[in-house]
Amino acid sequence: MRTVTNLVLSCLLACTVFLASGKVQAQTWQPPTEAARCPTKWGANDQRGSGNHMKPETVLHALKLVQTGEVIELGQVLSSTMPFFGTRRFDVHTKRTFMNPQTNRRGSNEELVVSEIGQVGTQFDGFAHQTIGDSLYNCFKLGDAATRNGFEKLGVENVGALITRGVLIDIAALKGVEMLPDNYEITVQDIEQALARQKLKLQPGDAVIIHTGYGKLWGKDNARYVKASPGIGVAAAEWLAKQDPMLVGADNSSVEISPNPDPKLSLPIHQIMLVINGIHLLENLKLDQLAAQRVQEFALILQPLKIQGGTGSTVAPIALR
Ligand code: UVW
Numbered sequence: 001m002r003t004v005t006n007l008v009l010s011c012l013l014a015c016t017v018f019l020a021s022g023k024v025q026a027q028t029w030q031p032p033t034e035a036a037r038c039p040t041k042w043g044a045n046d047q048r049g050s051g052n053h054m055k056p057e058t059v060l061h062a063l064k065l066v067q068t069g070e071v072i073e074l075g076q077v078l079s080s081t082m083p084f085f086g087t088r089r090f091d092v093h094t095k096r097t098f099m100n101p102q103t104n105r106r107g108s109n110e111e112l113v114v115s116e117i118g119q120v121g122t123q124f125d126g127f128a129h130q131t132i133g134d135s136l137y138n139c140f141k142l143g144d145a146a147t148r149n150g151f152e153k154l155g156v157e158n159v160g161a162l163i164t165r166g167v168l169i170d171i172a173a174l175k176g177v178e179m180l181p182d183n184y185e186i187t188v189q190d191i192e193q194a195l196a197r198q199k200l201k202l203q204p205g206d207a208v209i210i211h212t213g214y215g216k217l218w219g220k221d222n223a224r225y226v227k228a229s230p231g232i233g234v235a236a237a238e239w240l241a242k243q244d245p246m247l248v249g250a251d252n253s254s255v256e257i258s259p260n261p262d263p264k265l266s267l268p269i270h271q272i273m274l275v276i277n278g279i280h281l282l283e284n285l286k287l288d289q290l291a292a293q294r295v296q297e298f299a300l301i302l303q304p305l306k307i308q309g310g311t312g313s314t315v316a317p318i319a320l321r
Pocket of ligand 1: 119
Protein backbone atom coordinates (compact mmCIF):
# COMPACT_ATOMS: atom_id res chain seq x y z
CA MET A 1 0.00 0.00 0.00
CA ARG A 2 2.84 2.32 0.99
CA THR A 3 4.57 1.60 -2.32
CA VAL A 4 1.43 2.40 -4.30
CA THR A 5 0.99 5.68 -2.42
CA ASN A 6 4.63 6.55 -3.07
CA LEU A 7 4.26 5.72 -6.72
CA VAL A 8 1.22 7.94 -7.07
CA LEU A 9 2.98 10.77 -5.22
CA SER A 10 6.13 10.42 -7.36
CA CYS A 11 4.04 10.40 -10.50
CA LEU A 12 2.13 13.49 -9.46
CA LEU A 13 5.41 15.26 -8.78
CA ALA A 14 7.11 13.92 -11.86
CA CYS A 15 4.33 14.51 -14.27
CA THR A 16 3.46 18.10 -13.60
CA VAL A 17 4.82 21.32 -12.23
CA PHE A 18 2.64 24.36 -11.86
CA LEU A 19 4.41 27.47 -12.96
CA ALA A 20 3.68 30.94 -11.63
CA SER A 21 2.06 31.71 -14.96
CA GLY A 22 -0.54 29.04 -14.24
CA LYS A 23 0.67 26.92 -17.15
CA VAL A 24 1.44 23.25 -16.62
CA GLN A 25 4.82 22.11 -17.87
CA ALA A 26 5.96 18.53 -18.14
CA GLN A 27 8.75 17.64 -15.77
CA THR A 28 11.00 14.99 -17.18
CA TRP A 29 12.38 13.25 -14.09
CA GLN A 30 12.00 13.33 -10.34
CA PRO A 31 14.14 11.44 -7.81
CA PRO A 32 12.24 8.54 -6.24
CA THR A 33 11.30 8.68 -2.57
CA GLU A 34 13.53 6.96 -0.02
CA ALA A 35 10.86 4.31 0.51
CA ALA A 36 10.96 3.53 -3.19
CA ARG A 37 14.78 3.23 -3.42
CA CYS A 38 15.92 1.83 -0.07
CA PRO A 39 17.04 -0.65 0.93
CA THR A 40 18.80 -1.24 -2.38
CA LYS A 41 18.90 -4.63 -4.05
CA TRP A 42 22.28 -5.19 -2.40
CA GLY A 43 20.68 -5.08 1.03
CA ALA A 44 20.18 -2.62 3.89
CA ASN A 45 23.49 -1.12 5.08
CA ASP A 46 25.32 -2.27 1.90
CA GLN A 47 28.08 0.18 0.96
CA ARG A 48 29.54 -1.58 -2.08
CA GLY A 49 26.70 -1.32 -4.59
CA SER A 50 27.86 -2.46 -8.00
CA GLY A 51 31.25 -3.31 -6.44
CA ASN A 52 29.50 -6.44 -5.18
CA HIS A 53 29.97 -7.80 -8.69
CA MET A 54 33.70 -8.16 -7.96
CA LYS A 55 34.22 -11.87 -7.46
CA PRO A 56 36.92 -14.32 -8.58
CA GLU A 57 34.56 -15.51 -11.36
CA THR A 58 34.26 -11.91 -12.62
CA VAL A 59 38.03 -11.61 -12.85
CA LEU A 60 38.44 -14.95 -14.62
CA HIS A 61 35.63 -14.09 -17.03
CA ALA A 62 37.37 -10.80 -17.89
CA LEU A 63 40.82 -12.33 -18.24
CA LYS A 64 39.50 -14.85 -20.78
CA LEU A 65 39.20 -11.87 -23.13
CA VAL A 66 42.96 -11.29 -23.04
CA GLN A 67 44.34 -12.73 -26.27
CA THR A 68 47.20 -10.51 -27.43
CA GLY A 69 48.64 -9.08 -24.19
CA GLU A 70 48.21 -5.54 -25.49
CA VAL A 71 47.66 -2.93 -22.79
CA ILE A 72 45.76 0.23 -23.68
CA GLU A 73 45.89 3.10 -21.20
CA LEU A 74 42.60 4.88 -20.59
CA GLY A 75 43.80 7.57 -18.16
CA GLN A 76 44.50 11.18 -19.13
CA VAL A 77 47.76 12.77 -18.02
CA LEU A 78 47.26 14.83 -14.85
CA SER A 79 48.44 18.43 -15.19
CA SER A 80 47.43 21.98 -14.43
CA THR A 81 46.42 22.42 -18.08
CA MET A 82 43.65 19.82 -18.12
CA PRO A 83 39.96 20.80 -18.09
CA PHE A 84 38.52 21.43 -14.64
CA PHE A 85 34.95 21.50 -13.45
CA GLY A 86 34.27 24.57 -11.25
CA THR A 87 37.09 25.45 -8.87
CA ARG A 88 38.88 22.10 -9.04
CA ARG A 89 42.63 22.21 -9.59
CA PHE A 90 45.82 20.25 -9.93
CA ASP A 91 49.05 22.11 -9.23
CA VAL A 92 52.46 20.49 -9.08
CA HIS A 93 55.16 22.22 -7.07
CA THR A 94 58.43 20.43 -7.64
CA LYS A 95 60.58 20.43 -4.52
CA ARG A 96 63.91 20.88 -6.20
CA THR A 97 66.83 18.60 -5.74
CA PHE A 98 68.11 17.94 -2.29
CA MET A 99 71.71 16.80 -2.52
CA ASN A 100 72.54 14.49 0.36
CA PRO A 101 75.92 15.32 1.93
CA GLN A 102 77.27 11.76 1.82
CA THR A 103 80.07 10.79 -0.56
CA ASN A 104 77.81 8.90 -3.00
CA ARG A 105 76.10 12.23 -3.95
CA ARG A 106 72.54 10.89 -3.84
CA GLY A 107 70.23 13.61 -5.11
CA SER A 108 66.54 13.42 -4.22
CA ASN A 109 63.55 14.92 -6.09
CA GLU A 110 59.89 15.08 -5.14
CA GLU A 111 56.86 17.28 -5.50
CA LEU A 112 53.98 18.74 -3.58
CA VAL A 113 50.68 18.31 -5.44
CA VAL A 114 47.87 20.69 -4.54
CA SER A 115 44.72 19.16 -5.94
CA GLU A 116 41.18 17.99 -5.39
CA ILE A 117 42.61 14.55 -6.01
CA GLY A 118 39.27 12.73 -5.76
CA GLN A 119 37.62 14.66 -8.56
CA VAL A 120 40.12 15.64 -11.25
CA GLY A 121 41.45 14.03 -14.40
CA THR A 122 40.20 10.60 -15.35
CA GLN A 123 38.10 10.05 -12.27
CA PHE A 124 36.15 7.39 -10.50
CA ASP A 125 33.04 8.47 -8.62
CA GLY A 126 32.36 6.79 -5.29
CA PHE A 127 28.98 6.78 -3.58
CA ALA A 128 29.79 9.56 -1.13
CA HIS A 129 30.06 11.92 -4.12
CA GLN A 130 26.35 12.60 -4.70
CA THR A 131 23.15 12.94 -2.72
CA ILE A 132 19.45 13.40 -3.12
CA GLY A 133 18.89 16.12 -0.56
CA ASP A 134 20.64 14.92 2.59
CA SER A 135 20.46 11.27 1.60
CA LEU A 136 23.23 9.17 0.05
CA TYR A 137 23.31 5.69 -1.53
CA ASN A 138 21.21 3.22 0.46
CA CYS A 139 19.69 6.19 2.31
CA PHE A 140 22.71 6.80 4.53
CA LYS A 141 22.29 10.32 5.90
CA LEU A 142 24.85 13.03 5.24
CA GLY A 143 24.73 14.02 8.90
CA ASP A 144 25.72 10.48 9.95
CA ALA A 145 28.40 9.95 7.30
CA ALA A 146 30.18 13.25 6.58
CA THR A 147 32.89 14.62 8.85
CA ARG A 148 35.62 17.23 8.39
CA ASN A 149 38.01 14.32 7.86
CA GLY A 150 36.10 12.51 5.18
CA PHE A 151 33.07 10.25 4.98
CA GLU A 152 32.73 7.59 7.65
CA LYS A 153 30.48 5.62 5.33
CA LEU A 154 30.78 5.00 1.57
CA GLY A 155 34.40 6.24 1.43
CA VAL A 156 36.27 5.40 -1.78
CA GLU A 157 38.93 3.47 0.17
CA ASN A 158 36.43 0.63 0.49
CA VAL A 159 36.07 0.05 -3.26
CA GLY A 160 39.28 -1.86 -3.90
CA ALA A 161 40.49 -3.30 -7.18
CA LEU A 162 37.94 -3.70 -9.97
CA ILE A 163 38.62 -6.17 -12.77
CA THR A 164 35.81 -6.96 -15.13
CA ARG A 165 34.71 -7.30 -18.74
CA GLY A 166 34.80 -3.91 -20.45
CA VAL A 167 32.49 -3.16 -23.36
CA LEU A 168 33.08 -0.09 -25.51
CA ILE A 169 29.81 1.20 -26.92
CA ASP A 170 30.85 3.42 -29.78
CA ILE A 171 28.03 5.90 -30.33
CA ALA A 172 30.24 8.26 -32.35
CA ALA A 173 31.01 5.42 -34.79
CA LEU A 174 27.32 4.46 -34.92
CA LYS A 175 26.51 8.01 -36.01
CA GLY A 176 29.46 8.14 -38.42
CA VAL A 177 31.09 11.13 -36.71
CA GLU A 178 34.39 11.75 -34.95
CA MET A 179 32.58 13.53 -32.15
CA LEU A 180 28.93 13.78 -31.18
CA PRO A 181 27.46 17.30 -31.15
CA ASP A 182 27.82 19.22 -27.86
CA ASN A 183 24.27 18.68 -26.67
CA TYR A 184 23.55 15.27 -28.11
CA GLU A 185 21.49 13.04 -25.82
CA ILE A 186 22.42 9.38 -26.20
CA THR A 187 19.22 7.35 -26.23
CA VAL A 188 18.32 3.74 -25.44
CA GLN A 189 17.88 3.17 -29.18
CA ASP A 190 21.42 4.47 -29.85
CA ILE A 191 22.88 2.04 -27.32
CA GLU A 192 20.85 -0.91 -28.63
CA GLN A 193 21.79 -0.09 -32.23
CA ALA A 194 25.48 0.33 -31.38
CA LEU A 195 25.55 -3.00 -29.52
CA ALA A 196 23.78 -4.74 -32.42
CA ARG A 197 26.23 -3.17 -34.88
CA GLN A 198 29.14 -4.35 -32.73
CA LYS A 199 27.54 -7.77 -32.24
CA LEU A 200 27.83 -7.51 -28.48
CA LYS A 201 25.43 -7.98 -25.57
CA LEU A 202 25.83 -6.49 -22.13
CA GLN A 203 26.19 -8.80 -19.14
CA PRO A 204 25.66 -8.06 -15.43
CA GLY A 205 28.88 -6.76 -13.86
CA ASP A 206 30.27 -5.24 -17.07
CA ALA A 207 32.17 -1.98 -17.24
CA VAL A 208 30.11 -0.11 -19.84
CA ILE A 209 32.30 2.43 -21.61
CA ILE A 210 30.67 4.94 -23.95
CA HIS A 211 32.64 6.60 -26.73
CA THR A 212 31.28 10.03 -27.65
CA GLY A 213 34.44 11.39 -29.28
CA TYR A 214 34.21 14.42 -26.99
CA GLY A 215 37.56 13.51 -25.47
CA LYS A 216 39.17 15.00 -28.60
CA LEU A 217 38.67 18.39 -26.97
CA TRP A 218 40.70 17.44 -23.87
CA GLY A 219 43.61 19.88 -23.55
CA LYS A 220 42.69 21.49 -26.89
CA ASP A 221 39.46 23.33 -26.08
CA ASN A 222 39.00 22.95 -22.35
CA ALA A 223 36.38 25.70 -22.13
CA ARG A 224 34.13 23.87 -24.58
CA TYR A 225 34.86 20.50 -22.95
CA VAL A 226 33.54 21.61 -19.56
CA LYS A 227 30.74 23.87 -20.78
CA ALA A 228 28.59 21.15 -22.30
CA SER A 229 28.85 17.59 -23.43
CA PRO A 230 27.03 14.85 -25.28
CA GLY A 231 26.15 11.89 -23.09
CA ILE A 232 23.47 9.54 -21.87
CA GLY A 233 20.10 10.97 -20.91
CA VAL A 234 17.69 9.81 -18.21
CA ALA A 235 16.07 7.06 -20.29
CA ALA A 236 19.42 5.59 -21.37
CA ALA A 237 20.75 5.77 -17.81
CA GLU A 238 17.72 3.95 -16.41
CA TRP A 239 18.00 1.33 -19.15
CA LEU A 240 21.73 0.87 -18.47
CA ALA A 241 21.13 0.60 -14.72
CA LYS A 242 18.71 -2.28 -15.43
CA GLN A 243 21.55 -4.12 -17.22
CA ASP A 244 23.29 -4.21 -13.80
CA PRO A 245 26.81 -2.98 -14.73
CA MET A 246 29.75 -2.59 -12.37
CA LEU A 247 30.35 0.90 -13.70
CA VAL A 248 29.48 3.25 -16.55
CA GLY A 249 32.18 5.45 -18.05
CA ALA A 250 32.69 7.85 -20.94
CA ASP A 251 35.13 10.23 -22.59
CA ASN A 252 33.36 13.32 -21.30
CA SER A 253 33.20 15.27 -18.06
CA SER A 254 30.19 13.67 -16.45
CA VAL A 255 29.16 10.59 -18.52
CA GLU A 256 25.74 12.18 -18.94
CA ILE A 257 24.43 14.87 -21.29
CA SER A 258 25.33 18.19 -19.77
CA PRO A 259 23.59 20.52 -19.23
CA ASN A 260 20.50 18.35 -19.03
CA PRO A 261 17.91 19.20 -21.71
CA ASP A 262 15.47 19.81 -18.84
CA PRO A 263 16.80 23.05 -17.28
CA LYS A 264 15.16 22.12 -13.98
CA LEU A 265 17.53 19.18 -13.57
CA SER A 266 21.17 19.18 -12.46
CA LEU A 267 23.14 16.08 -13.51
CA PRO A 268 20.29 13.62 -12.77
CA ILE A 269 22.27 10.66 -14.14
CA HIS A 270 24.72 11.13 -11.27
CA GLN A 271 21.80 10.53 -8.90
CA ILE A 272 20.36 7.67 -10.96
CA MET A 273 23.67 5.82 -11.01
CA LEU A 274 25.40 6.66 -7.74
CA VAL A 275 22.59 7.38 -5.29
CA ILE A 276 19.67 5.31 -6.53
CA ASN A 277 21.35 2.28 -8.10
CA GLY A 278 24.80 2.25 -6.51
CA ILE A 279 26.61 2.09 -9.85
CA HIS A 280 30.00 3.78 -10.13
CA LEU A 281 30.79 6.39 -12.80
CA LEU A 282 34.11 6.79 -14.61
CA GLU A 283 34.64 10.19 -16.21
CA ASN A 284 37.12 11.85 -18.55
CA LEU A 285 38.33 8.58 -20.02
CA LYS A 286 40.88 8.60 -22.83
CA LEU A 287 39.19 6.41 -25.42
CA ASP A 288 40.85 7.45 -28.69
CA GLN A 289 43.01 4.35 -29.02
CA LEU A 290 40.25 1.88 -28.09
CA ALA A 291 37.96 3.52 -30.62
CA ALA A 292 40.57 3.78 -33.40
CA GLN A 293 41.61 0.13 -32.99
CA ARG A 294 37.97 -0.97 -32.55
CA VAL A 295 38.77 -2.70 -29.29
CA GLN A 296 35.23 -3.18 -28.05
CA GLU A 297 35.51 -6.07 -25.60
CA PHE A 298 38.41 -6.30 -23.17
CA ALA A 299 39.42 -6.76 -19.55
CA LEU A 300 39.16 -3.47 -17.65
CA ILE A 301 41.39 -3.03 -14.63
CA LEU A 302 41.40 -0.16 -12.18
CA GLN A 303 41.78 0.60 -8.53
CA PRO A 304 40.77 3.90 -6.98
CA LEU A 305 43.28 5.51 -4.61
CA LYS A 306 42.63 4.55 -1.04
CA ILE A 307 41.68 8.05 0.06
CA GLN A 308 40.13 7.55 3.48
CA GLY A 309 36.57 8.85 3.42
CA GLY A 310 37.06 10.16 -0.12
CA THR A 311 34.23 10.82 -2.56
CA GLY A 312 36.15 9.58 -5.58
CA SER A 313 39.60 9.13 -6.98
CA THR A 314 41.66 10.08 -9.94
CA VAL A 315 42.50 6.81 -11.67
CA ALA A 316 44.54 5.41 -14.55
CA PRO A 317 42.49 2.45 -15.80
CA ILE A 318 43.82 0.02 -18.37
CA ALA A 319 42.17 -2.14 -21.01
CA LEU A 320 43.84 -5.49 -21.63
CA ARG A 321 43.09 -7.52 -24.68
C1 UVW B 1 31.24 16.75 -13.28
O1 UVW B 1 32.32 17.23 -13.19
C2 UVW B 1 30.26 17.37 -14.16
O2 UVW B 1 30.89 15.62 -12.62
P1 UVW B 1 31.67 15.12 -11.32
O3 UVW B 1 31.27 16.04 -10.19
O4 UVW B 1 31.24 13.73 -11.09
O5 UVW B 1 33.13 15.25 -11.61
